[in-house]
Amino acid sequence: MNTIKIISGKYKGKRIPFKFNDADITTQKVKEALFSIIDPIIKNSSFLDLFTASGQIGLEALSRGSTLVAFNDLDKKRFDFIKEYIDSVVLDKDSFIVTNFHFEHALRWFASKEYKFDIIFVDPPYIKNKYNEFYIKLLDLISVSNILNDDGLIAVQHHSENNLDEKIGNLIQTKRRNYGSTSLTFYEHDK
Numbered sequence: 001m002n003t004i005k006i007i008s009g010k011y012k013g014k015r016i017p018f019k020f021n022d023a024d025i026t027t028q029k030v031k032e033a034l035f036s037i038i039d040p041i042i043k044n045s046s047f048l049d050l051f052t053a054s055g056q057i058g059l060e061a062l063s064r065g066s067t068l069v070a071f072n073d074l075d076k077k078r079f080d081f082i083k084e085y086i087d088s089v090v091l092d093k094d095s096f097i098v099t100n101f102h103f104e105h106a107l108r109w110f111a112s113k114e115y116k117f118d119i120i121f122v123d124p125p126y127i128k129n130k131y132n133e134f135y136i137k138l139l140d141l142i143s144v145s146n147i148l149n150d151d152g153l154i155a156v157q158h159h160s161e162n163n164l165d166e167k168i169g170n171l172i173q174t175k176r177r178n179y180g181s182t183s184l185t186f187y188e189h190d191k
Helices: 028-042 056-063 076-089 103-112 133-145
Strands: 002-005 015-018 046-049 068-072 096-099 117-122 148-159 171-179 182-189
Touching: 015 056, 015 076, 028 056, 028 117, 028 148, 028 171, 028 182, 046 056, 056 068, 056 117, 068 103, 076 096, 103 133, 117 133, 133 148, 133 171
Parallel strands: 046 068, 046 117, 068 096, 117 148
Antiparallel strands: 002 015, 148 182, 171 182
8 A cells, every 4th residue: 555645735744545556656756846836826726637546636736725626537446535535634525526537528527517727737647658649639638628727737747758749739838847757748828
């Protein structure tokens, strides 16, 4: 079992007893780097964690002041674990949504409900070849779903060997940071 700690904010020090070894989890180093980068916009934001796995990224966002966090995971056992854990920790039940959809269905569902997010975090299972059309498809679907606010930001966690396109749909890459075998690449609307 992996025990993951929330590193800052109102839930600082809380531990997530994540028991599923079939899912890669974001390391503390990468999580700290991500939240250091998005810190200026996290307070009062709406946040989507599209491939949530342990729920740690979304919980960190709630802990640091996001007012709405959507957690999505396709795996039913992880979904049940996340929902039960978040229900036990977070008192404001209006501050989160937990869904159990394939990512394409999730994007359509959030769009149909007219959700708009300031930050979208995507950490799909790692694809380790240099160029993979999966990321193009994923980012293009986010682009056309219209769920990213005009000044919103997408953070993609991926294997460092992946080369992500500079421009996808109406999104443009604004920065990339490498942390060993893991990278974070950021996109915003092309204005």
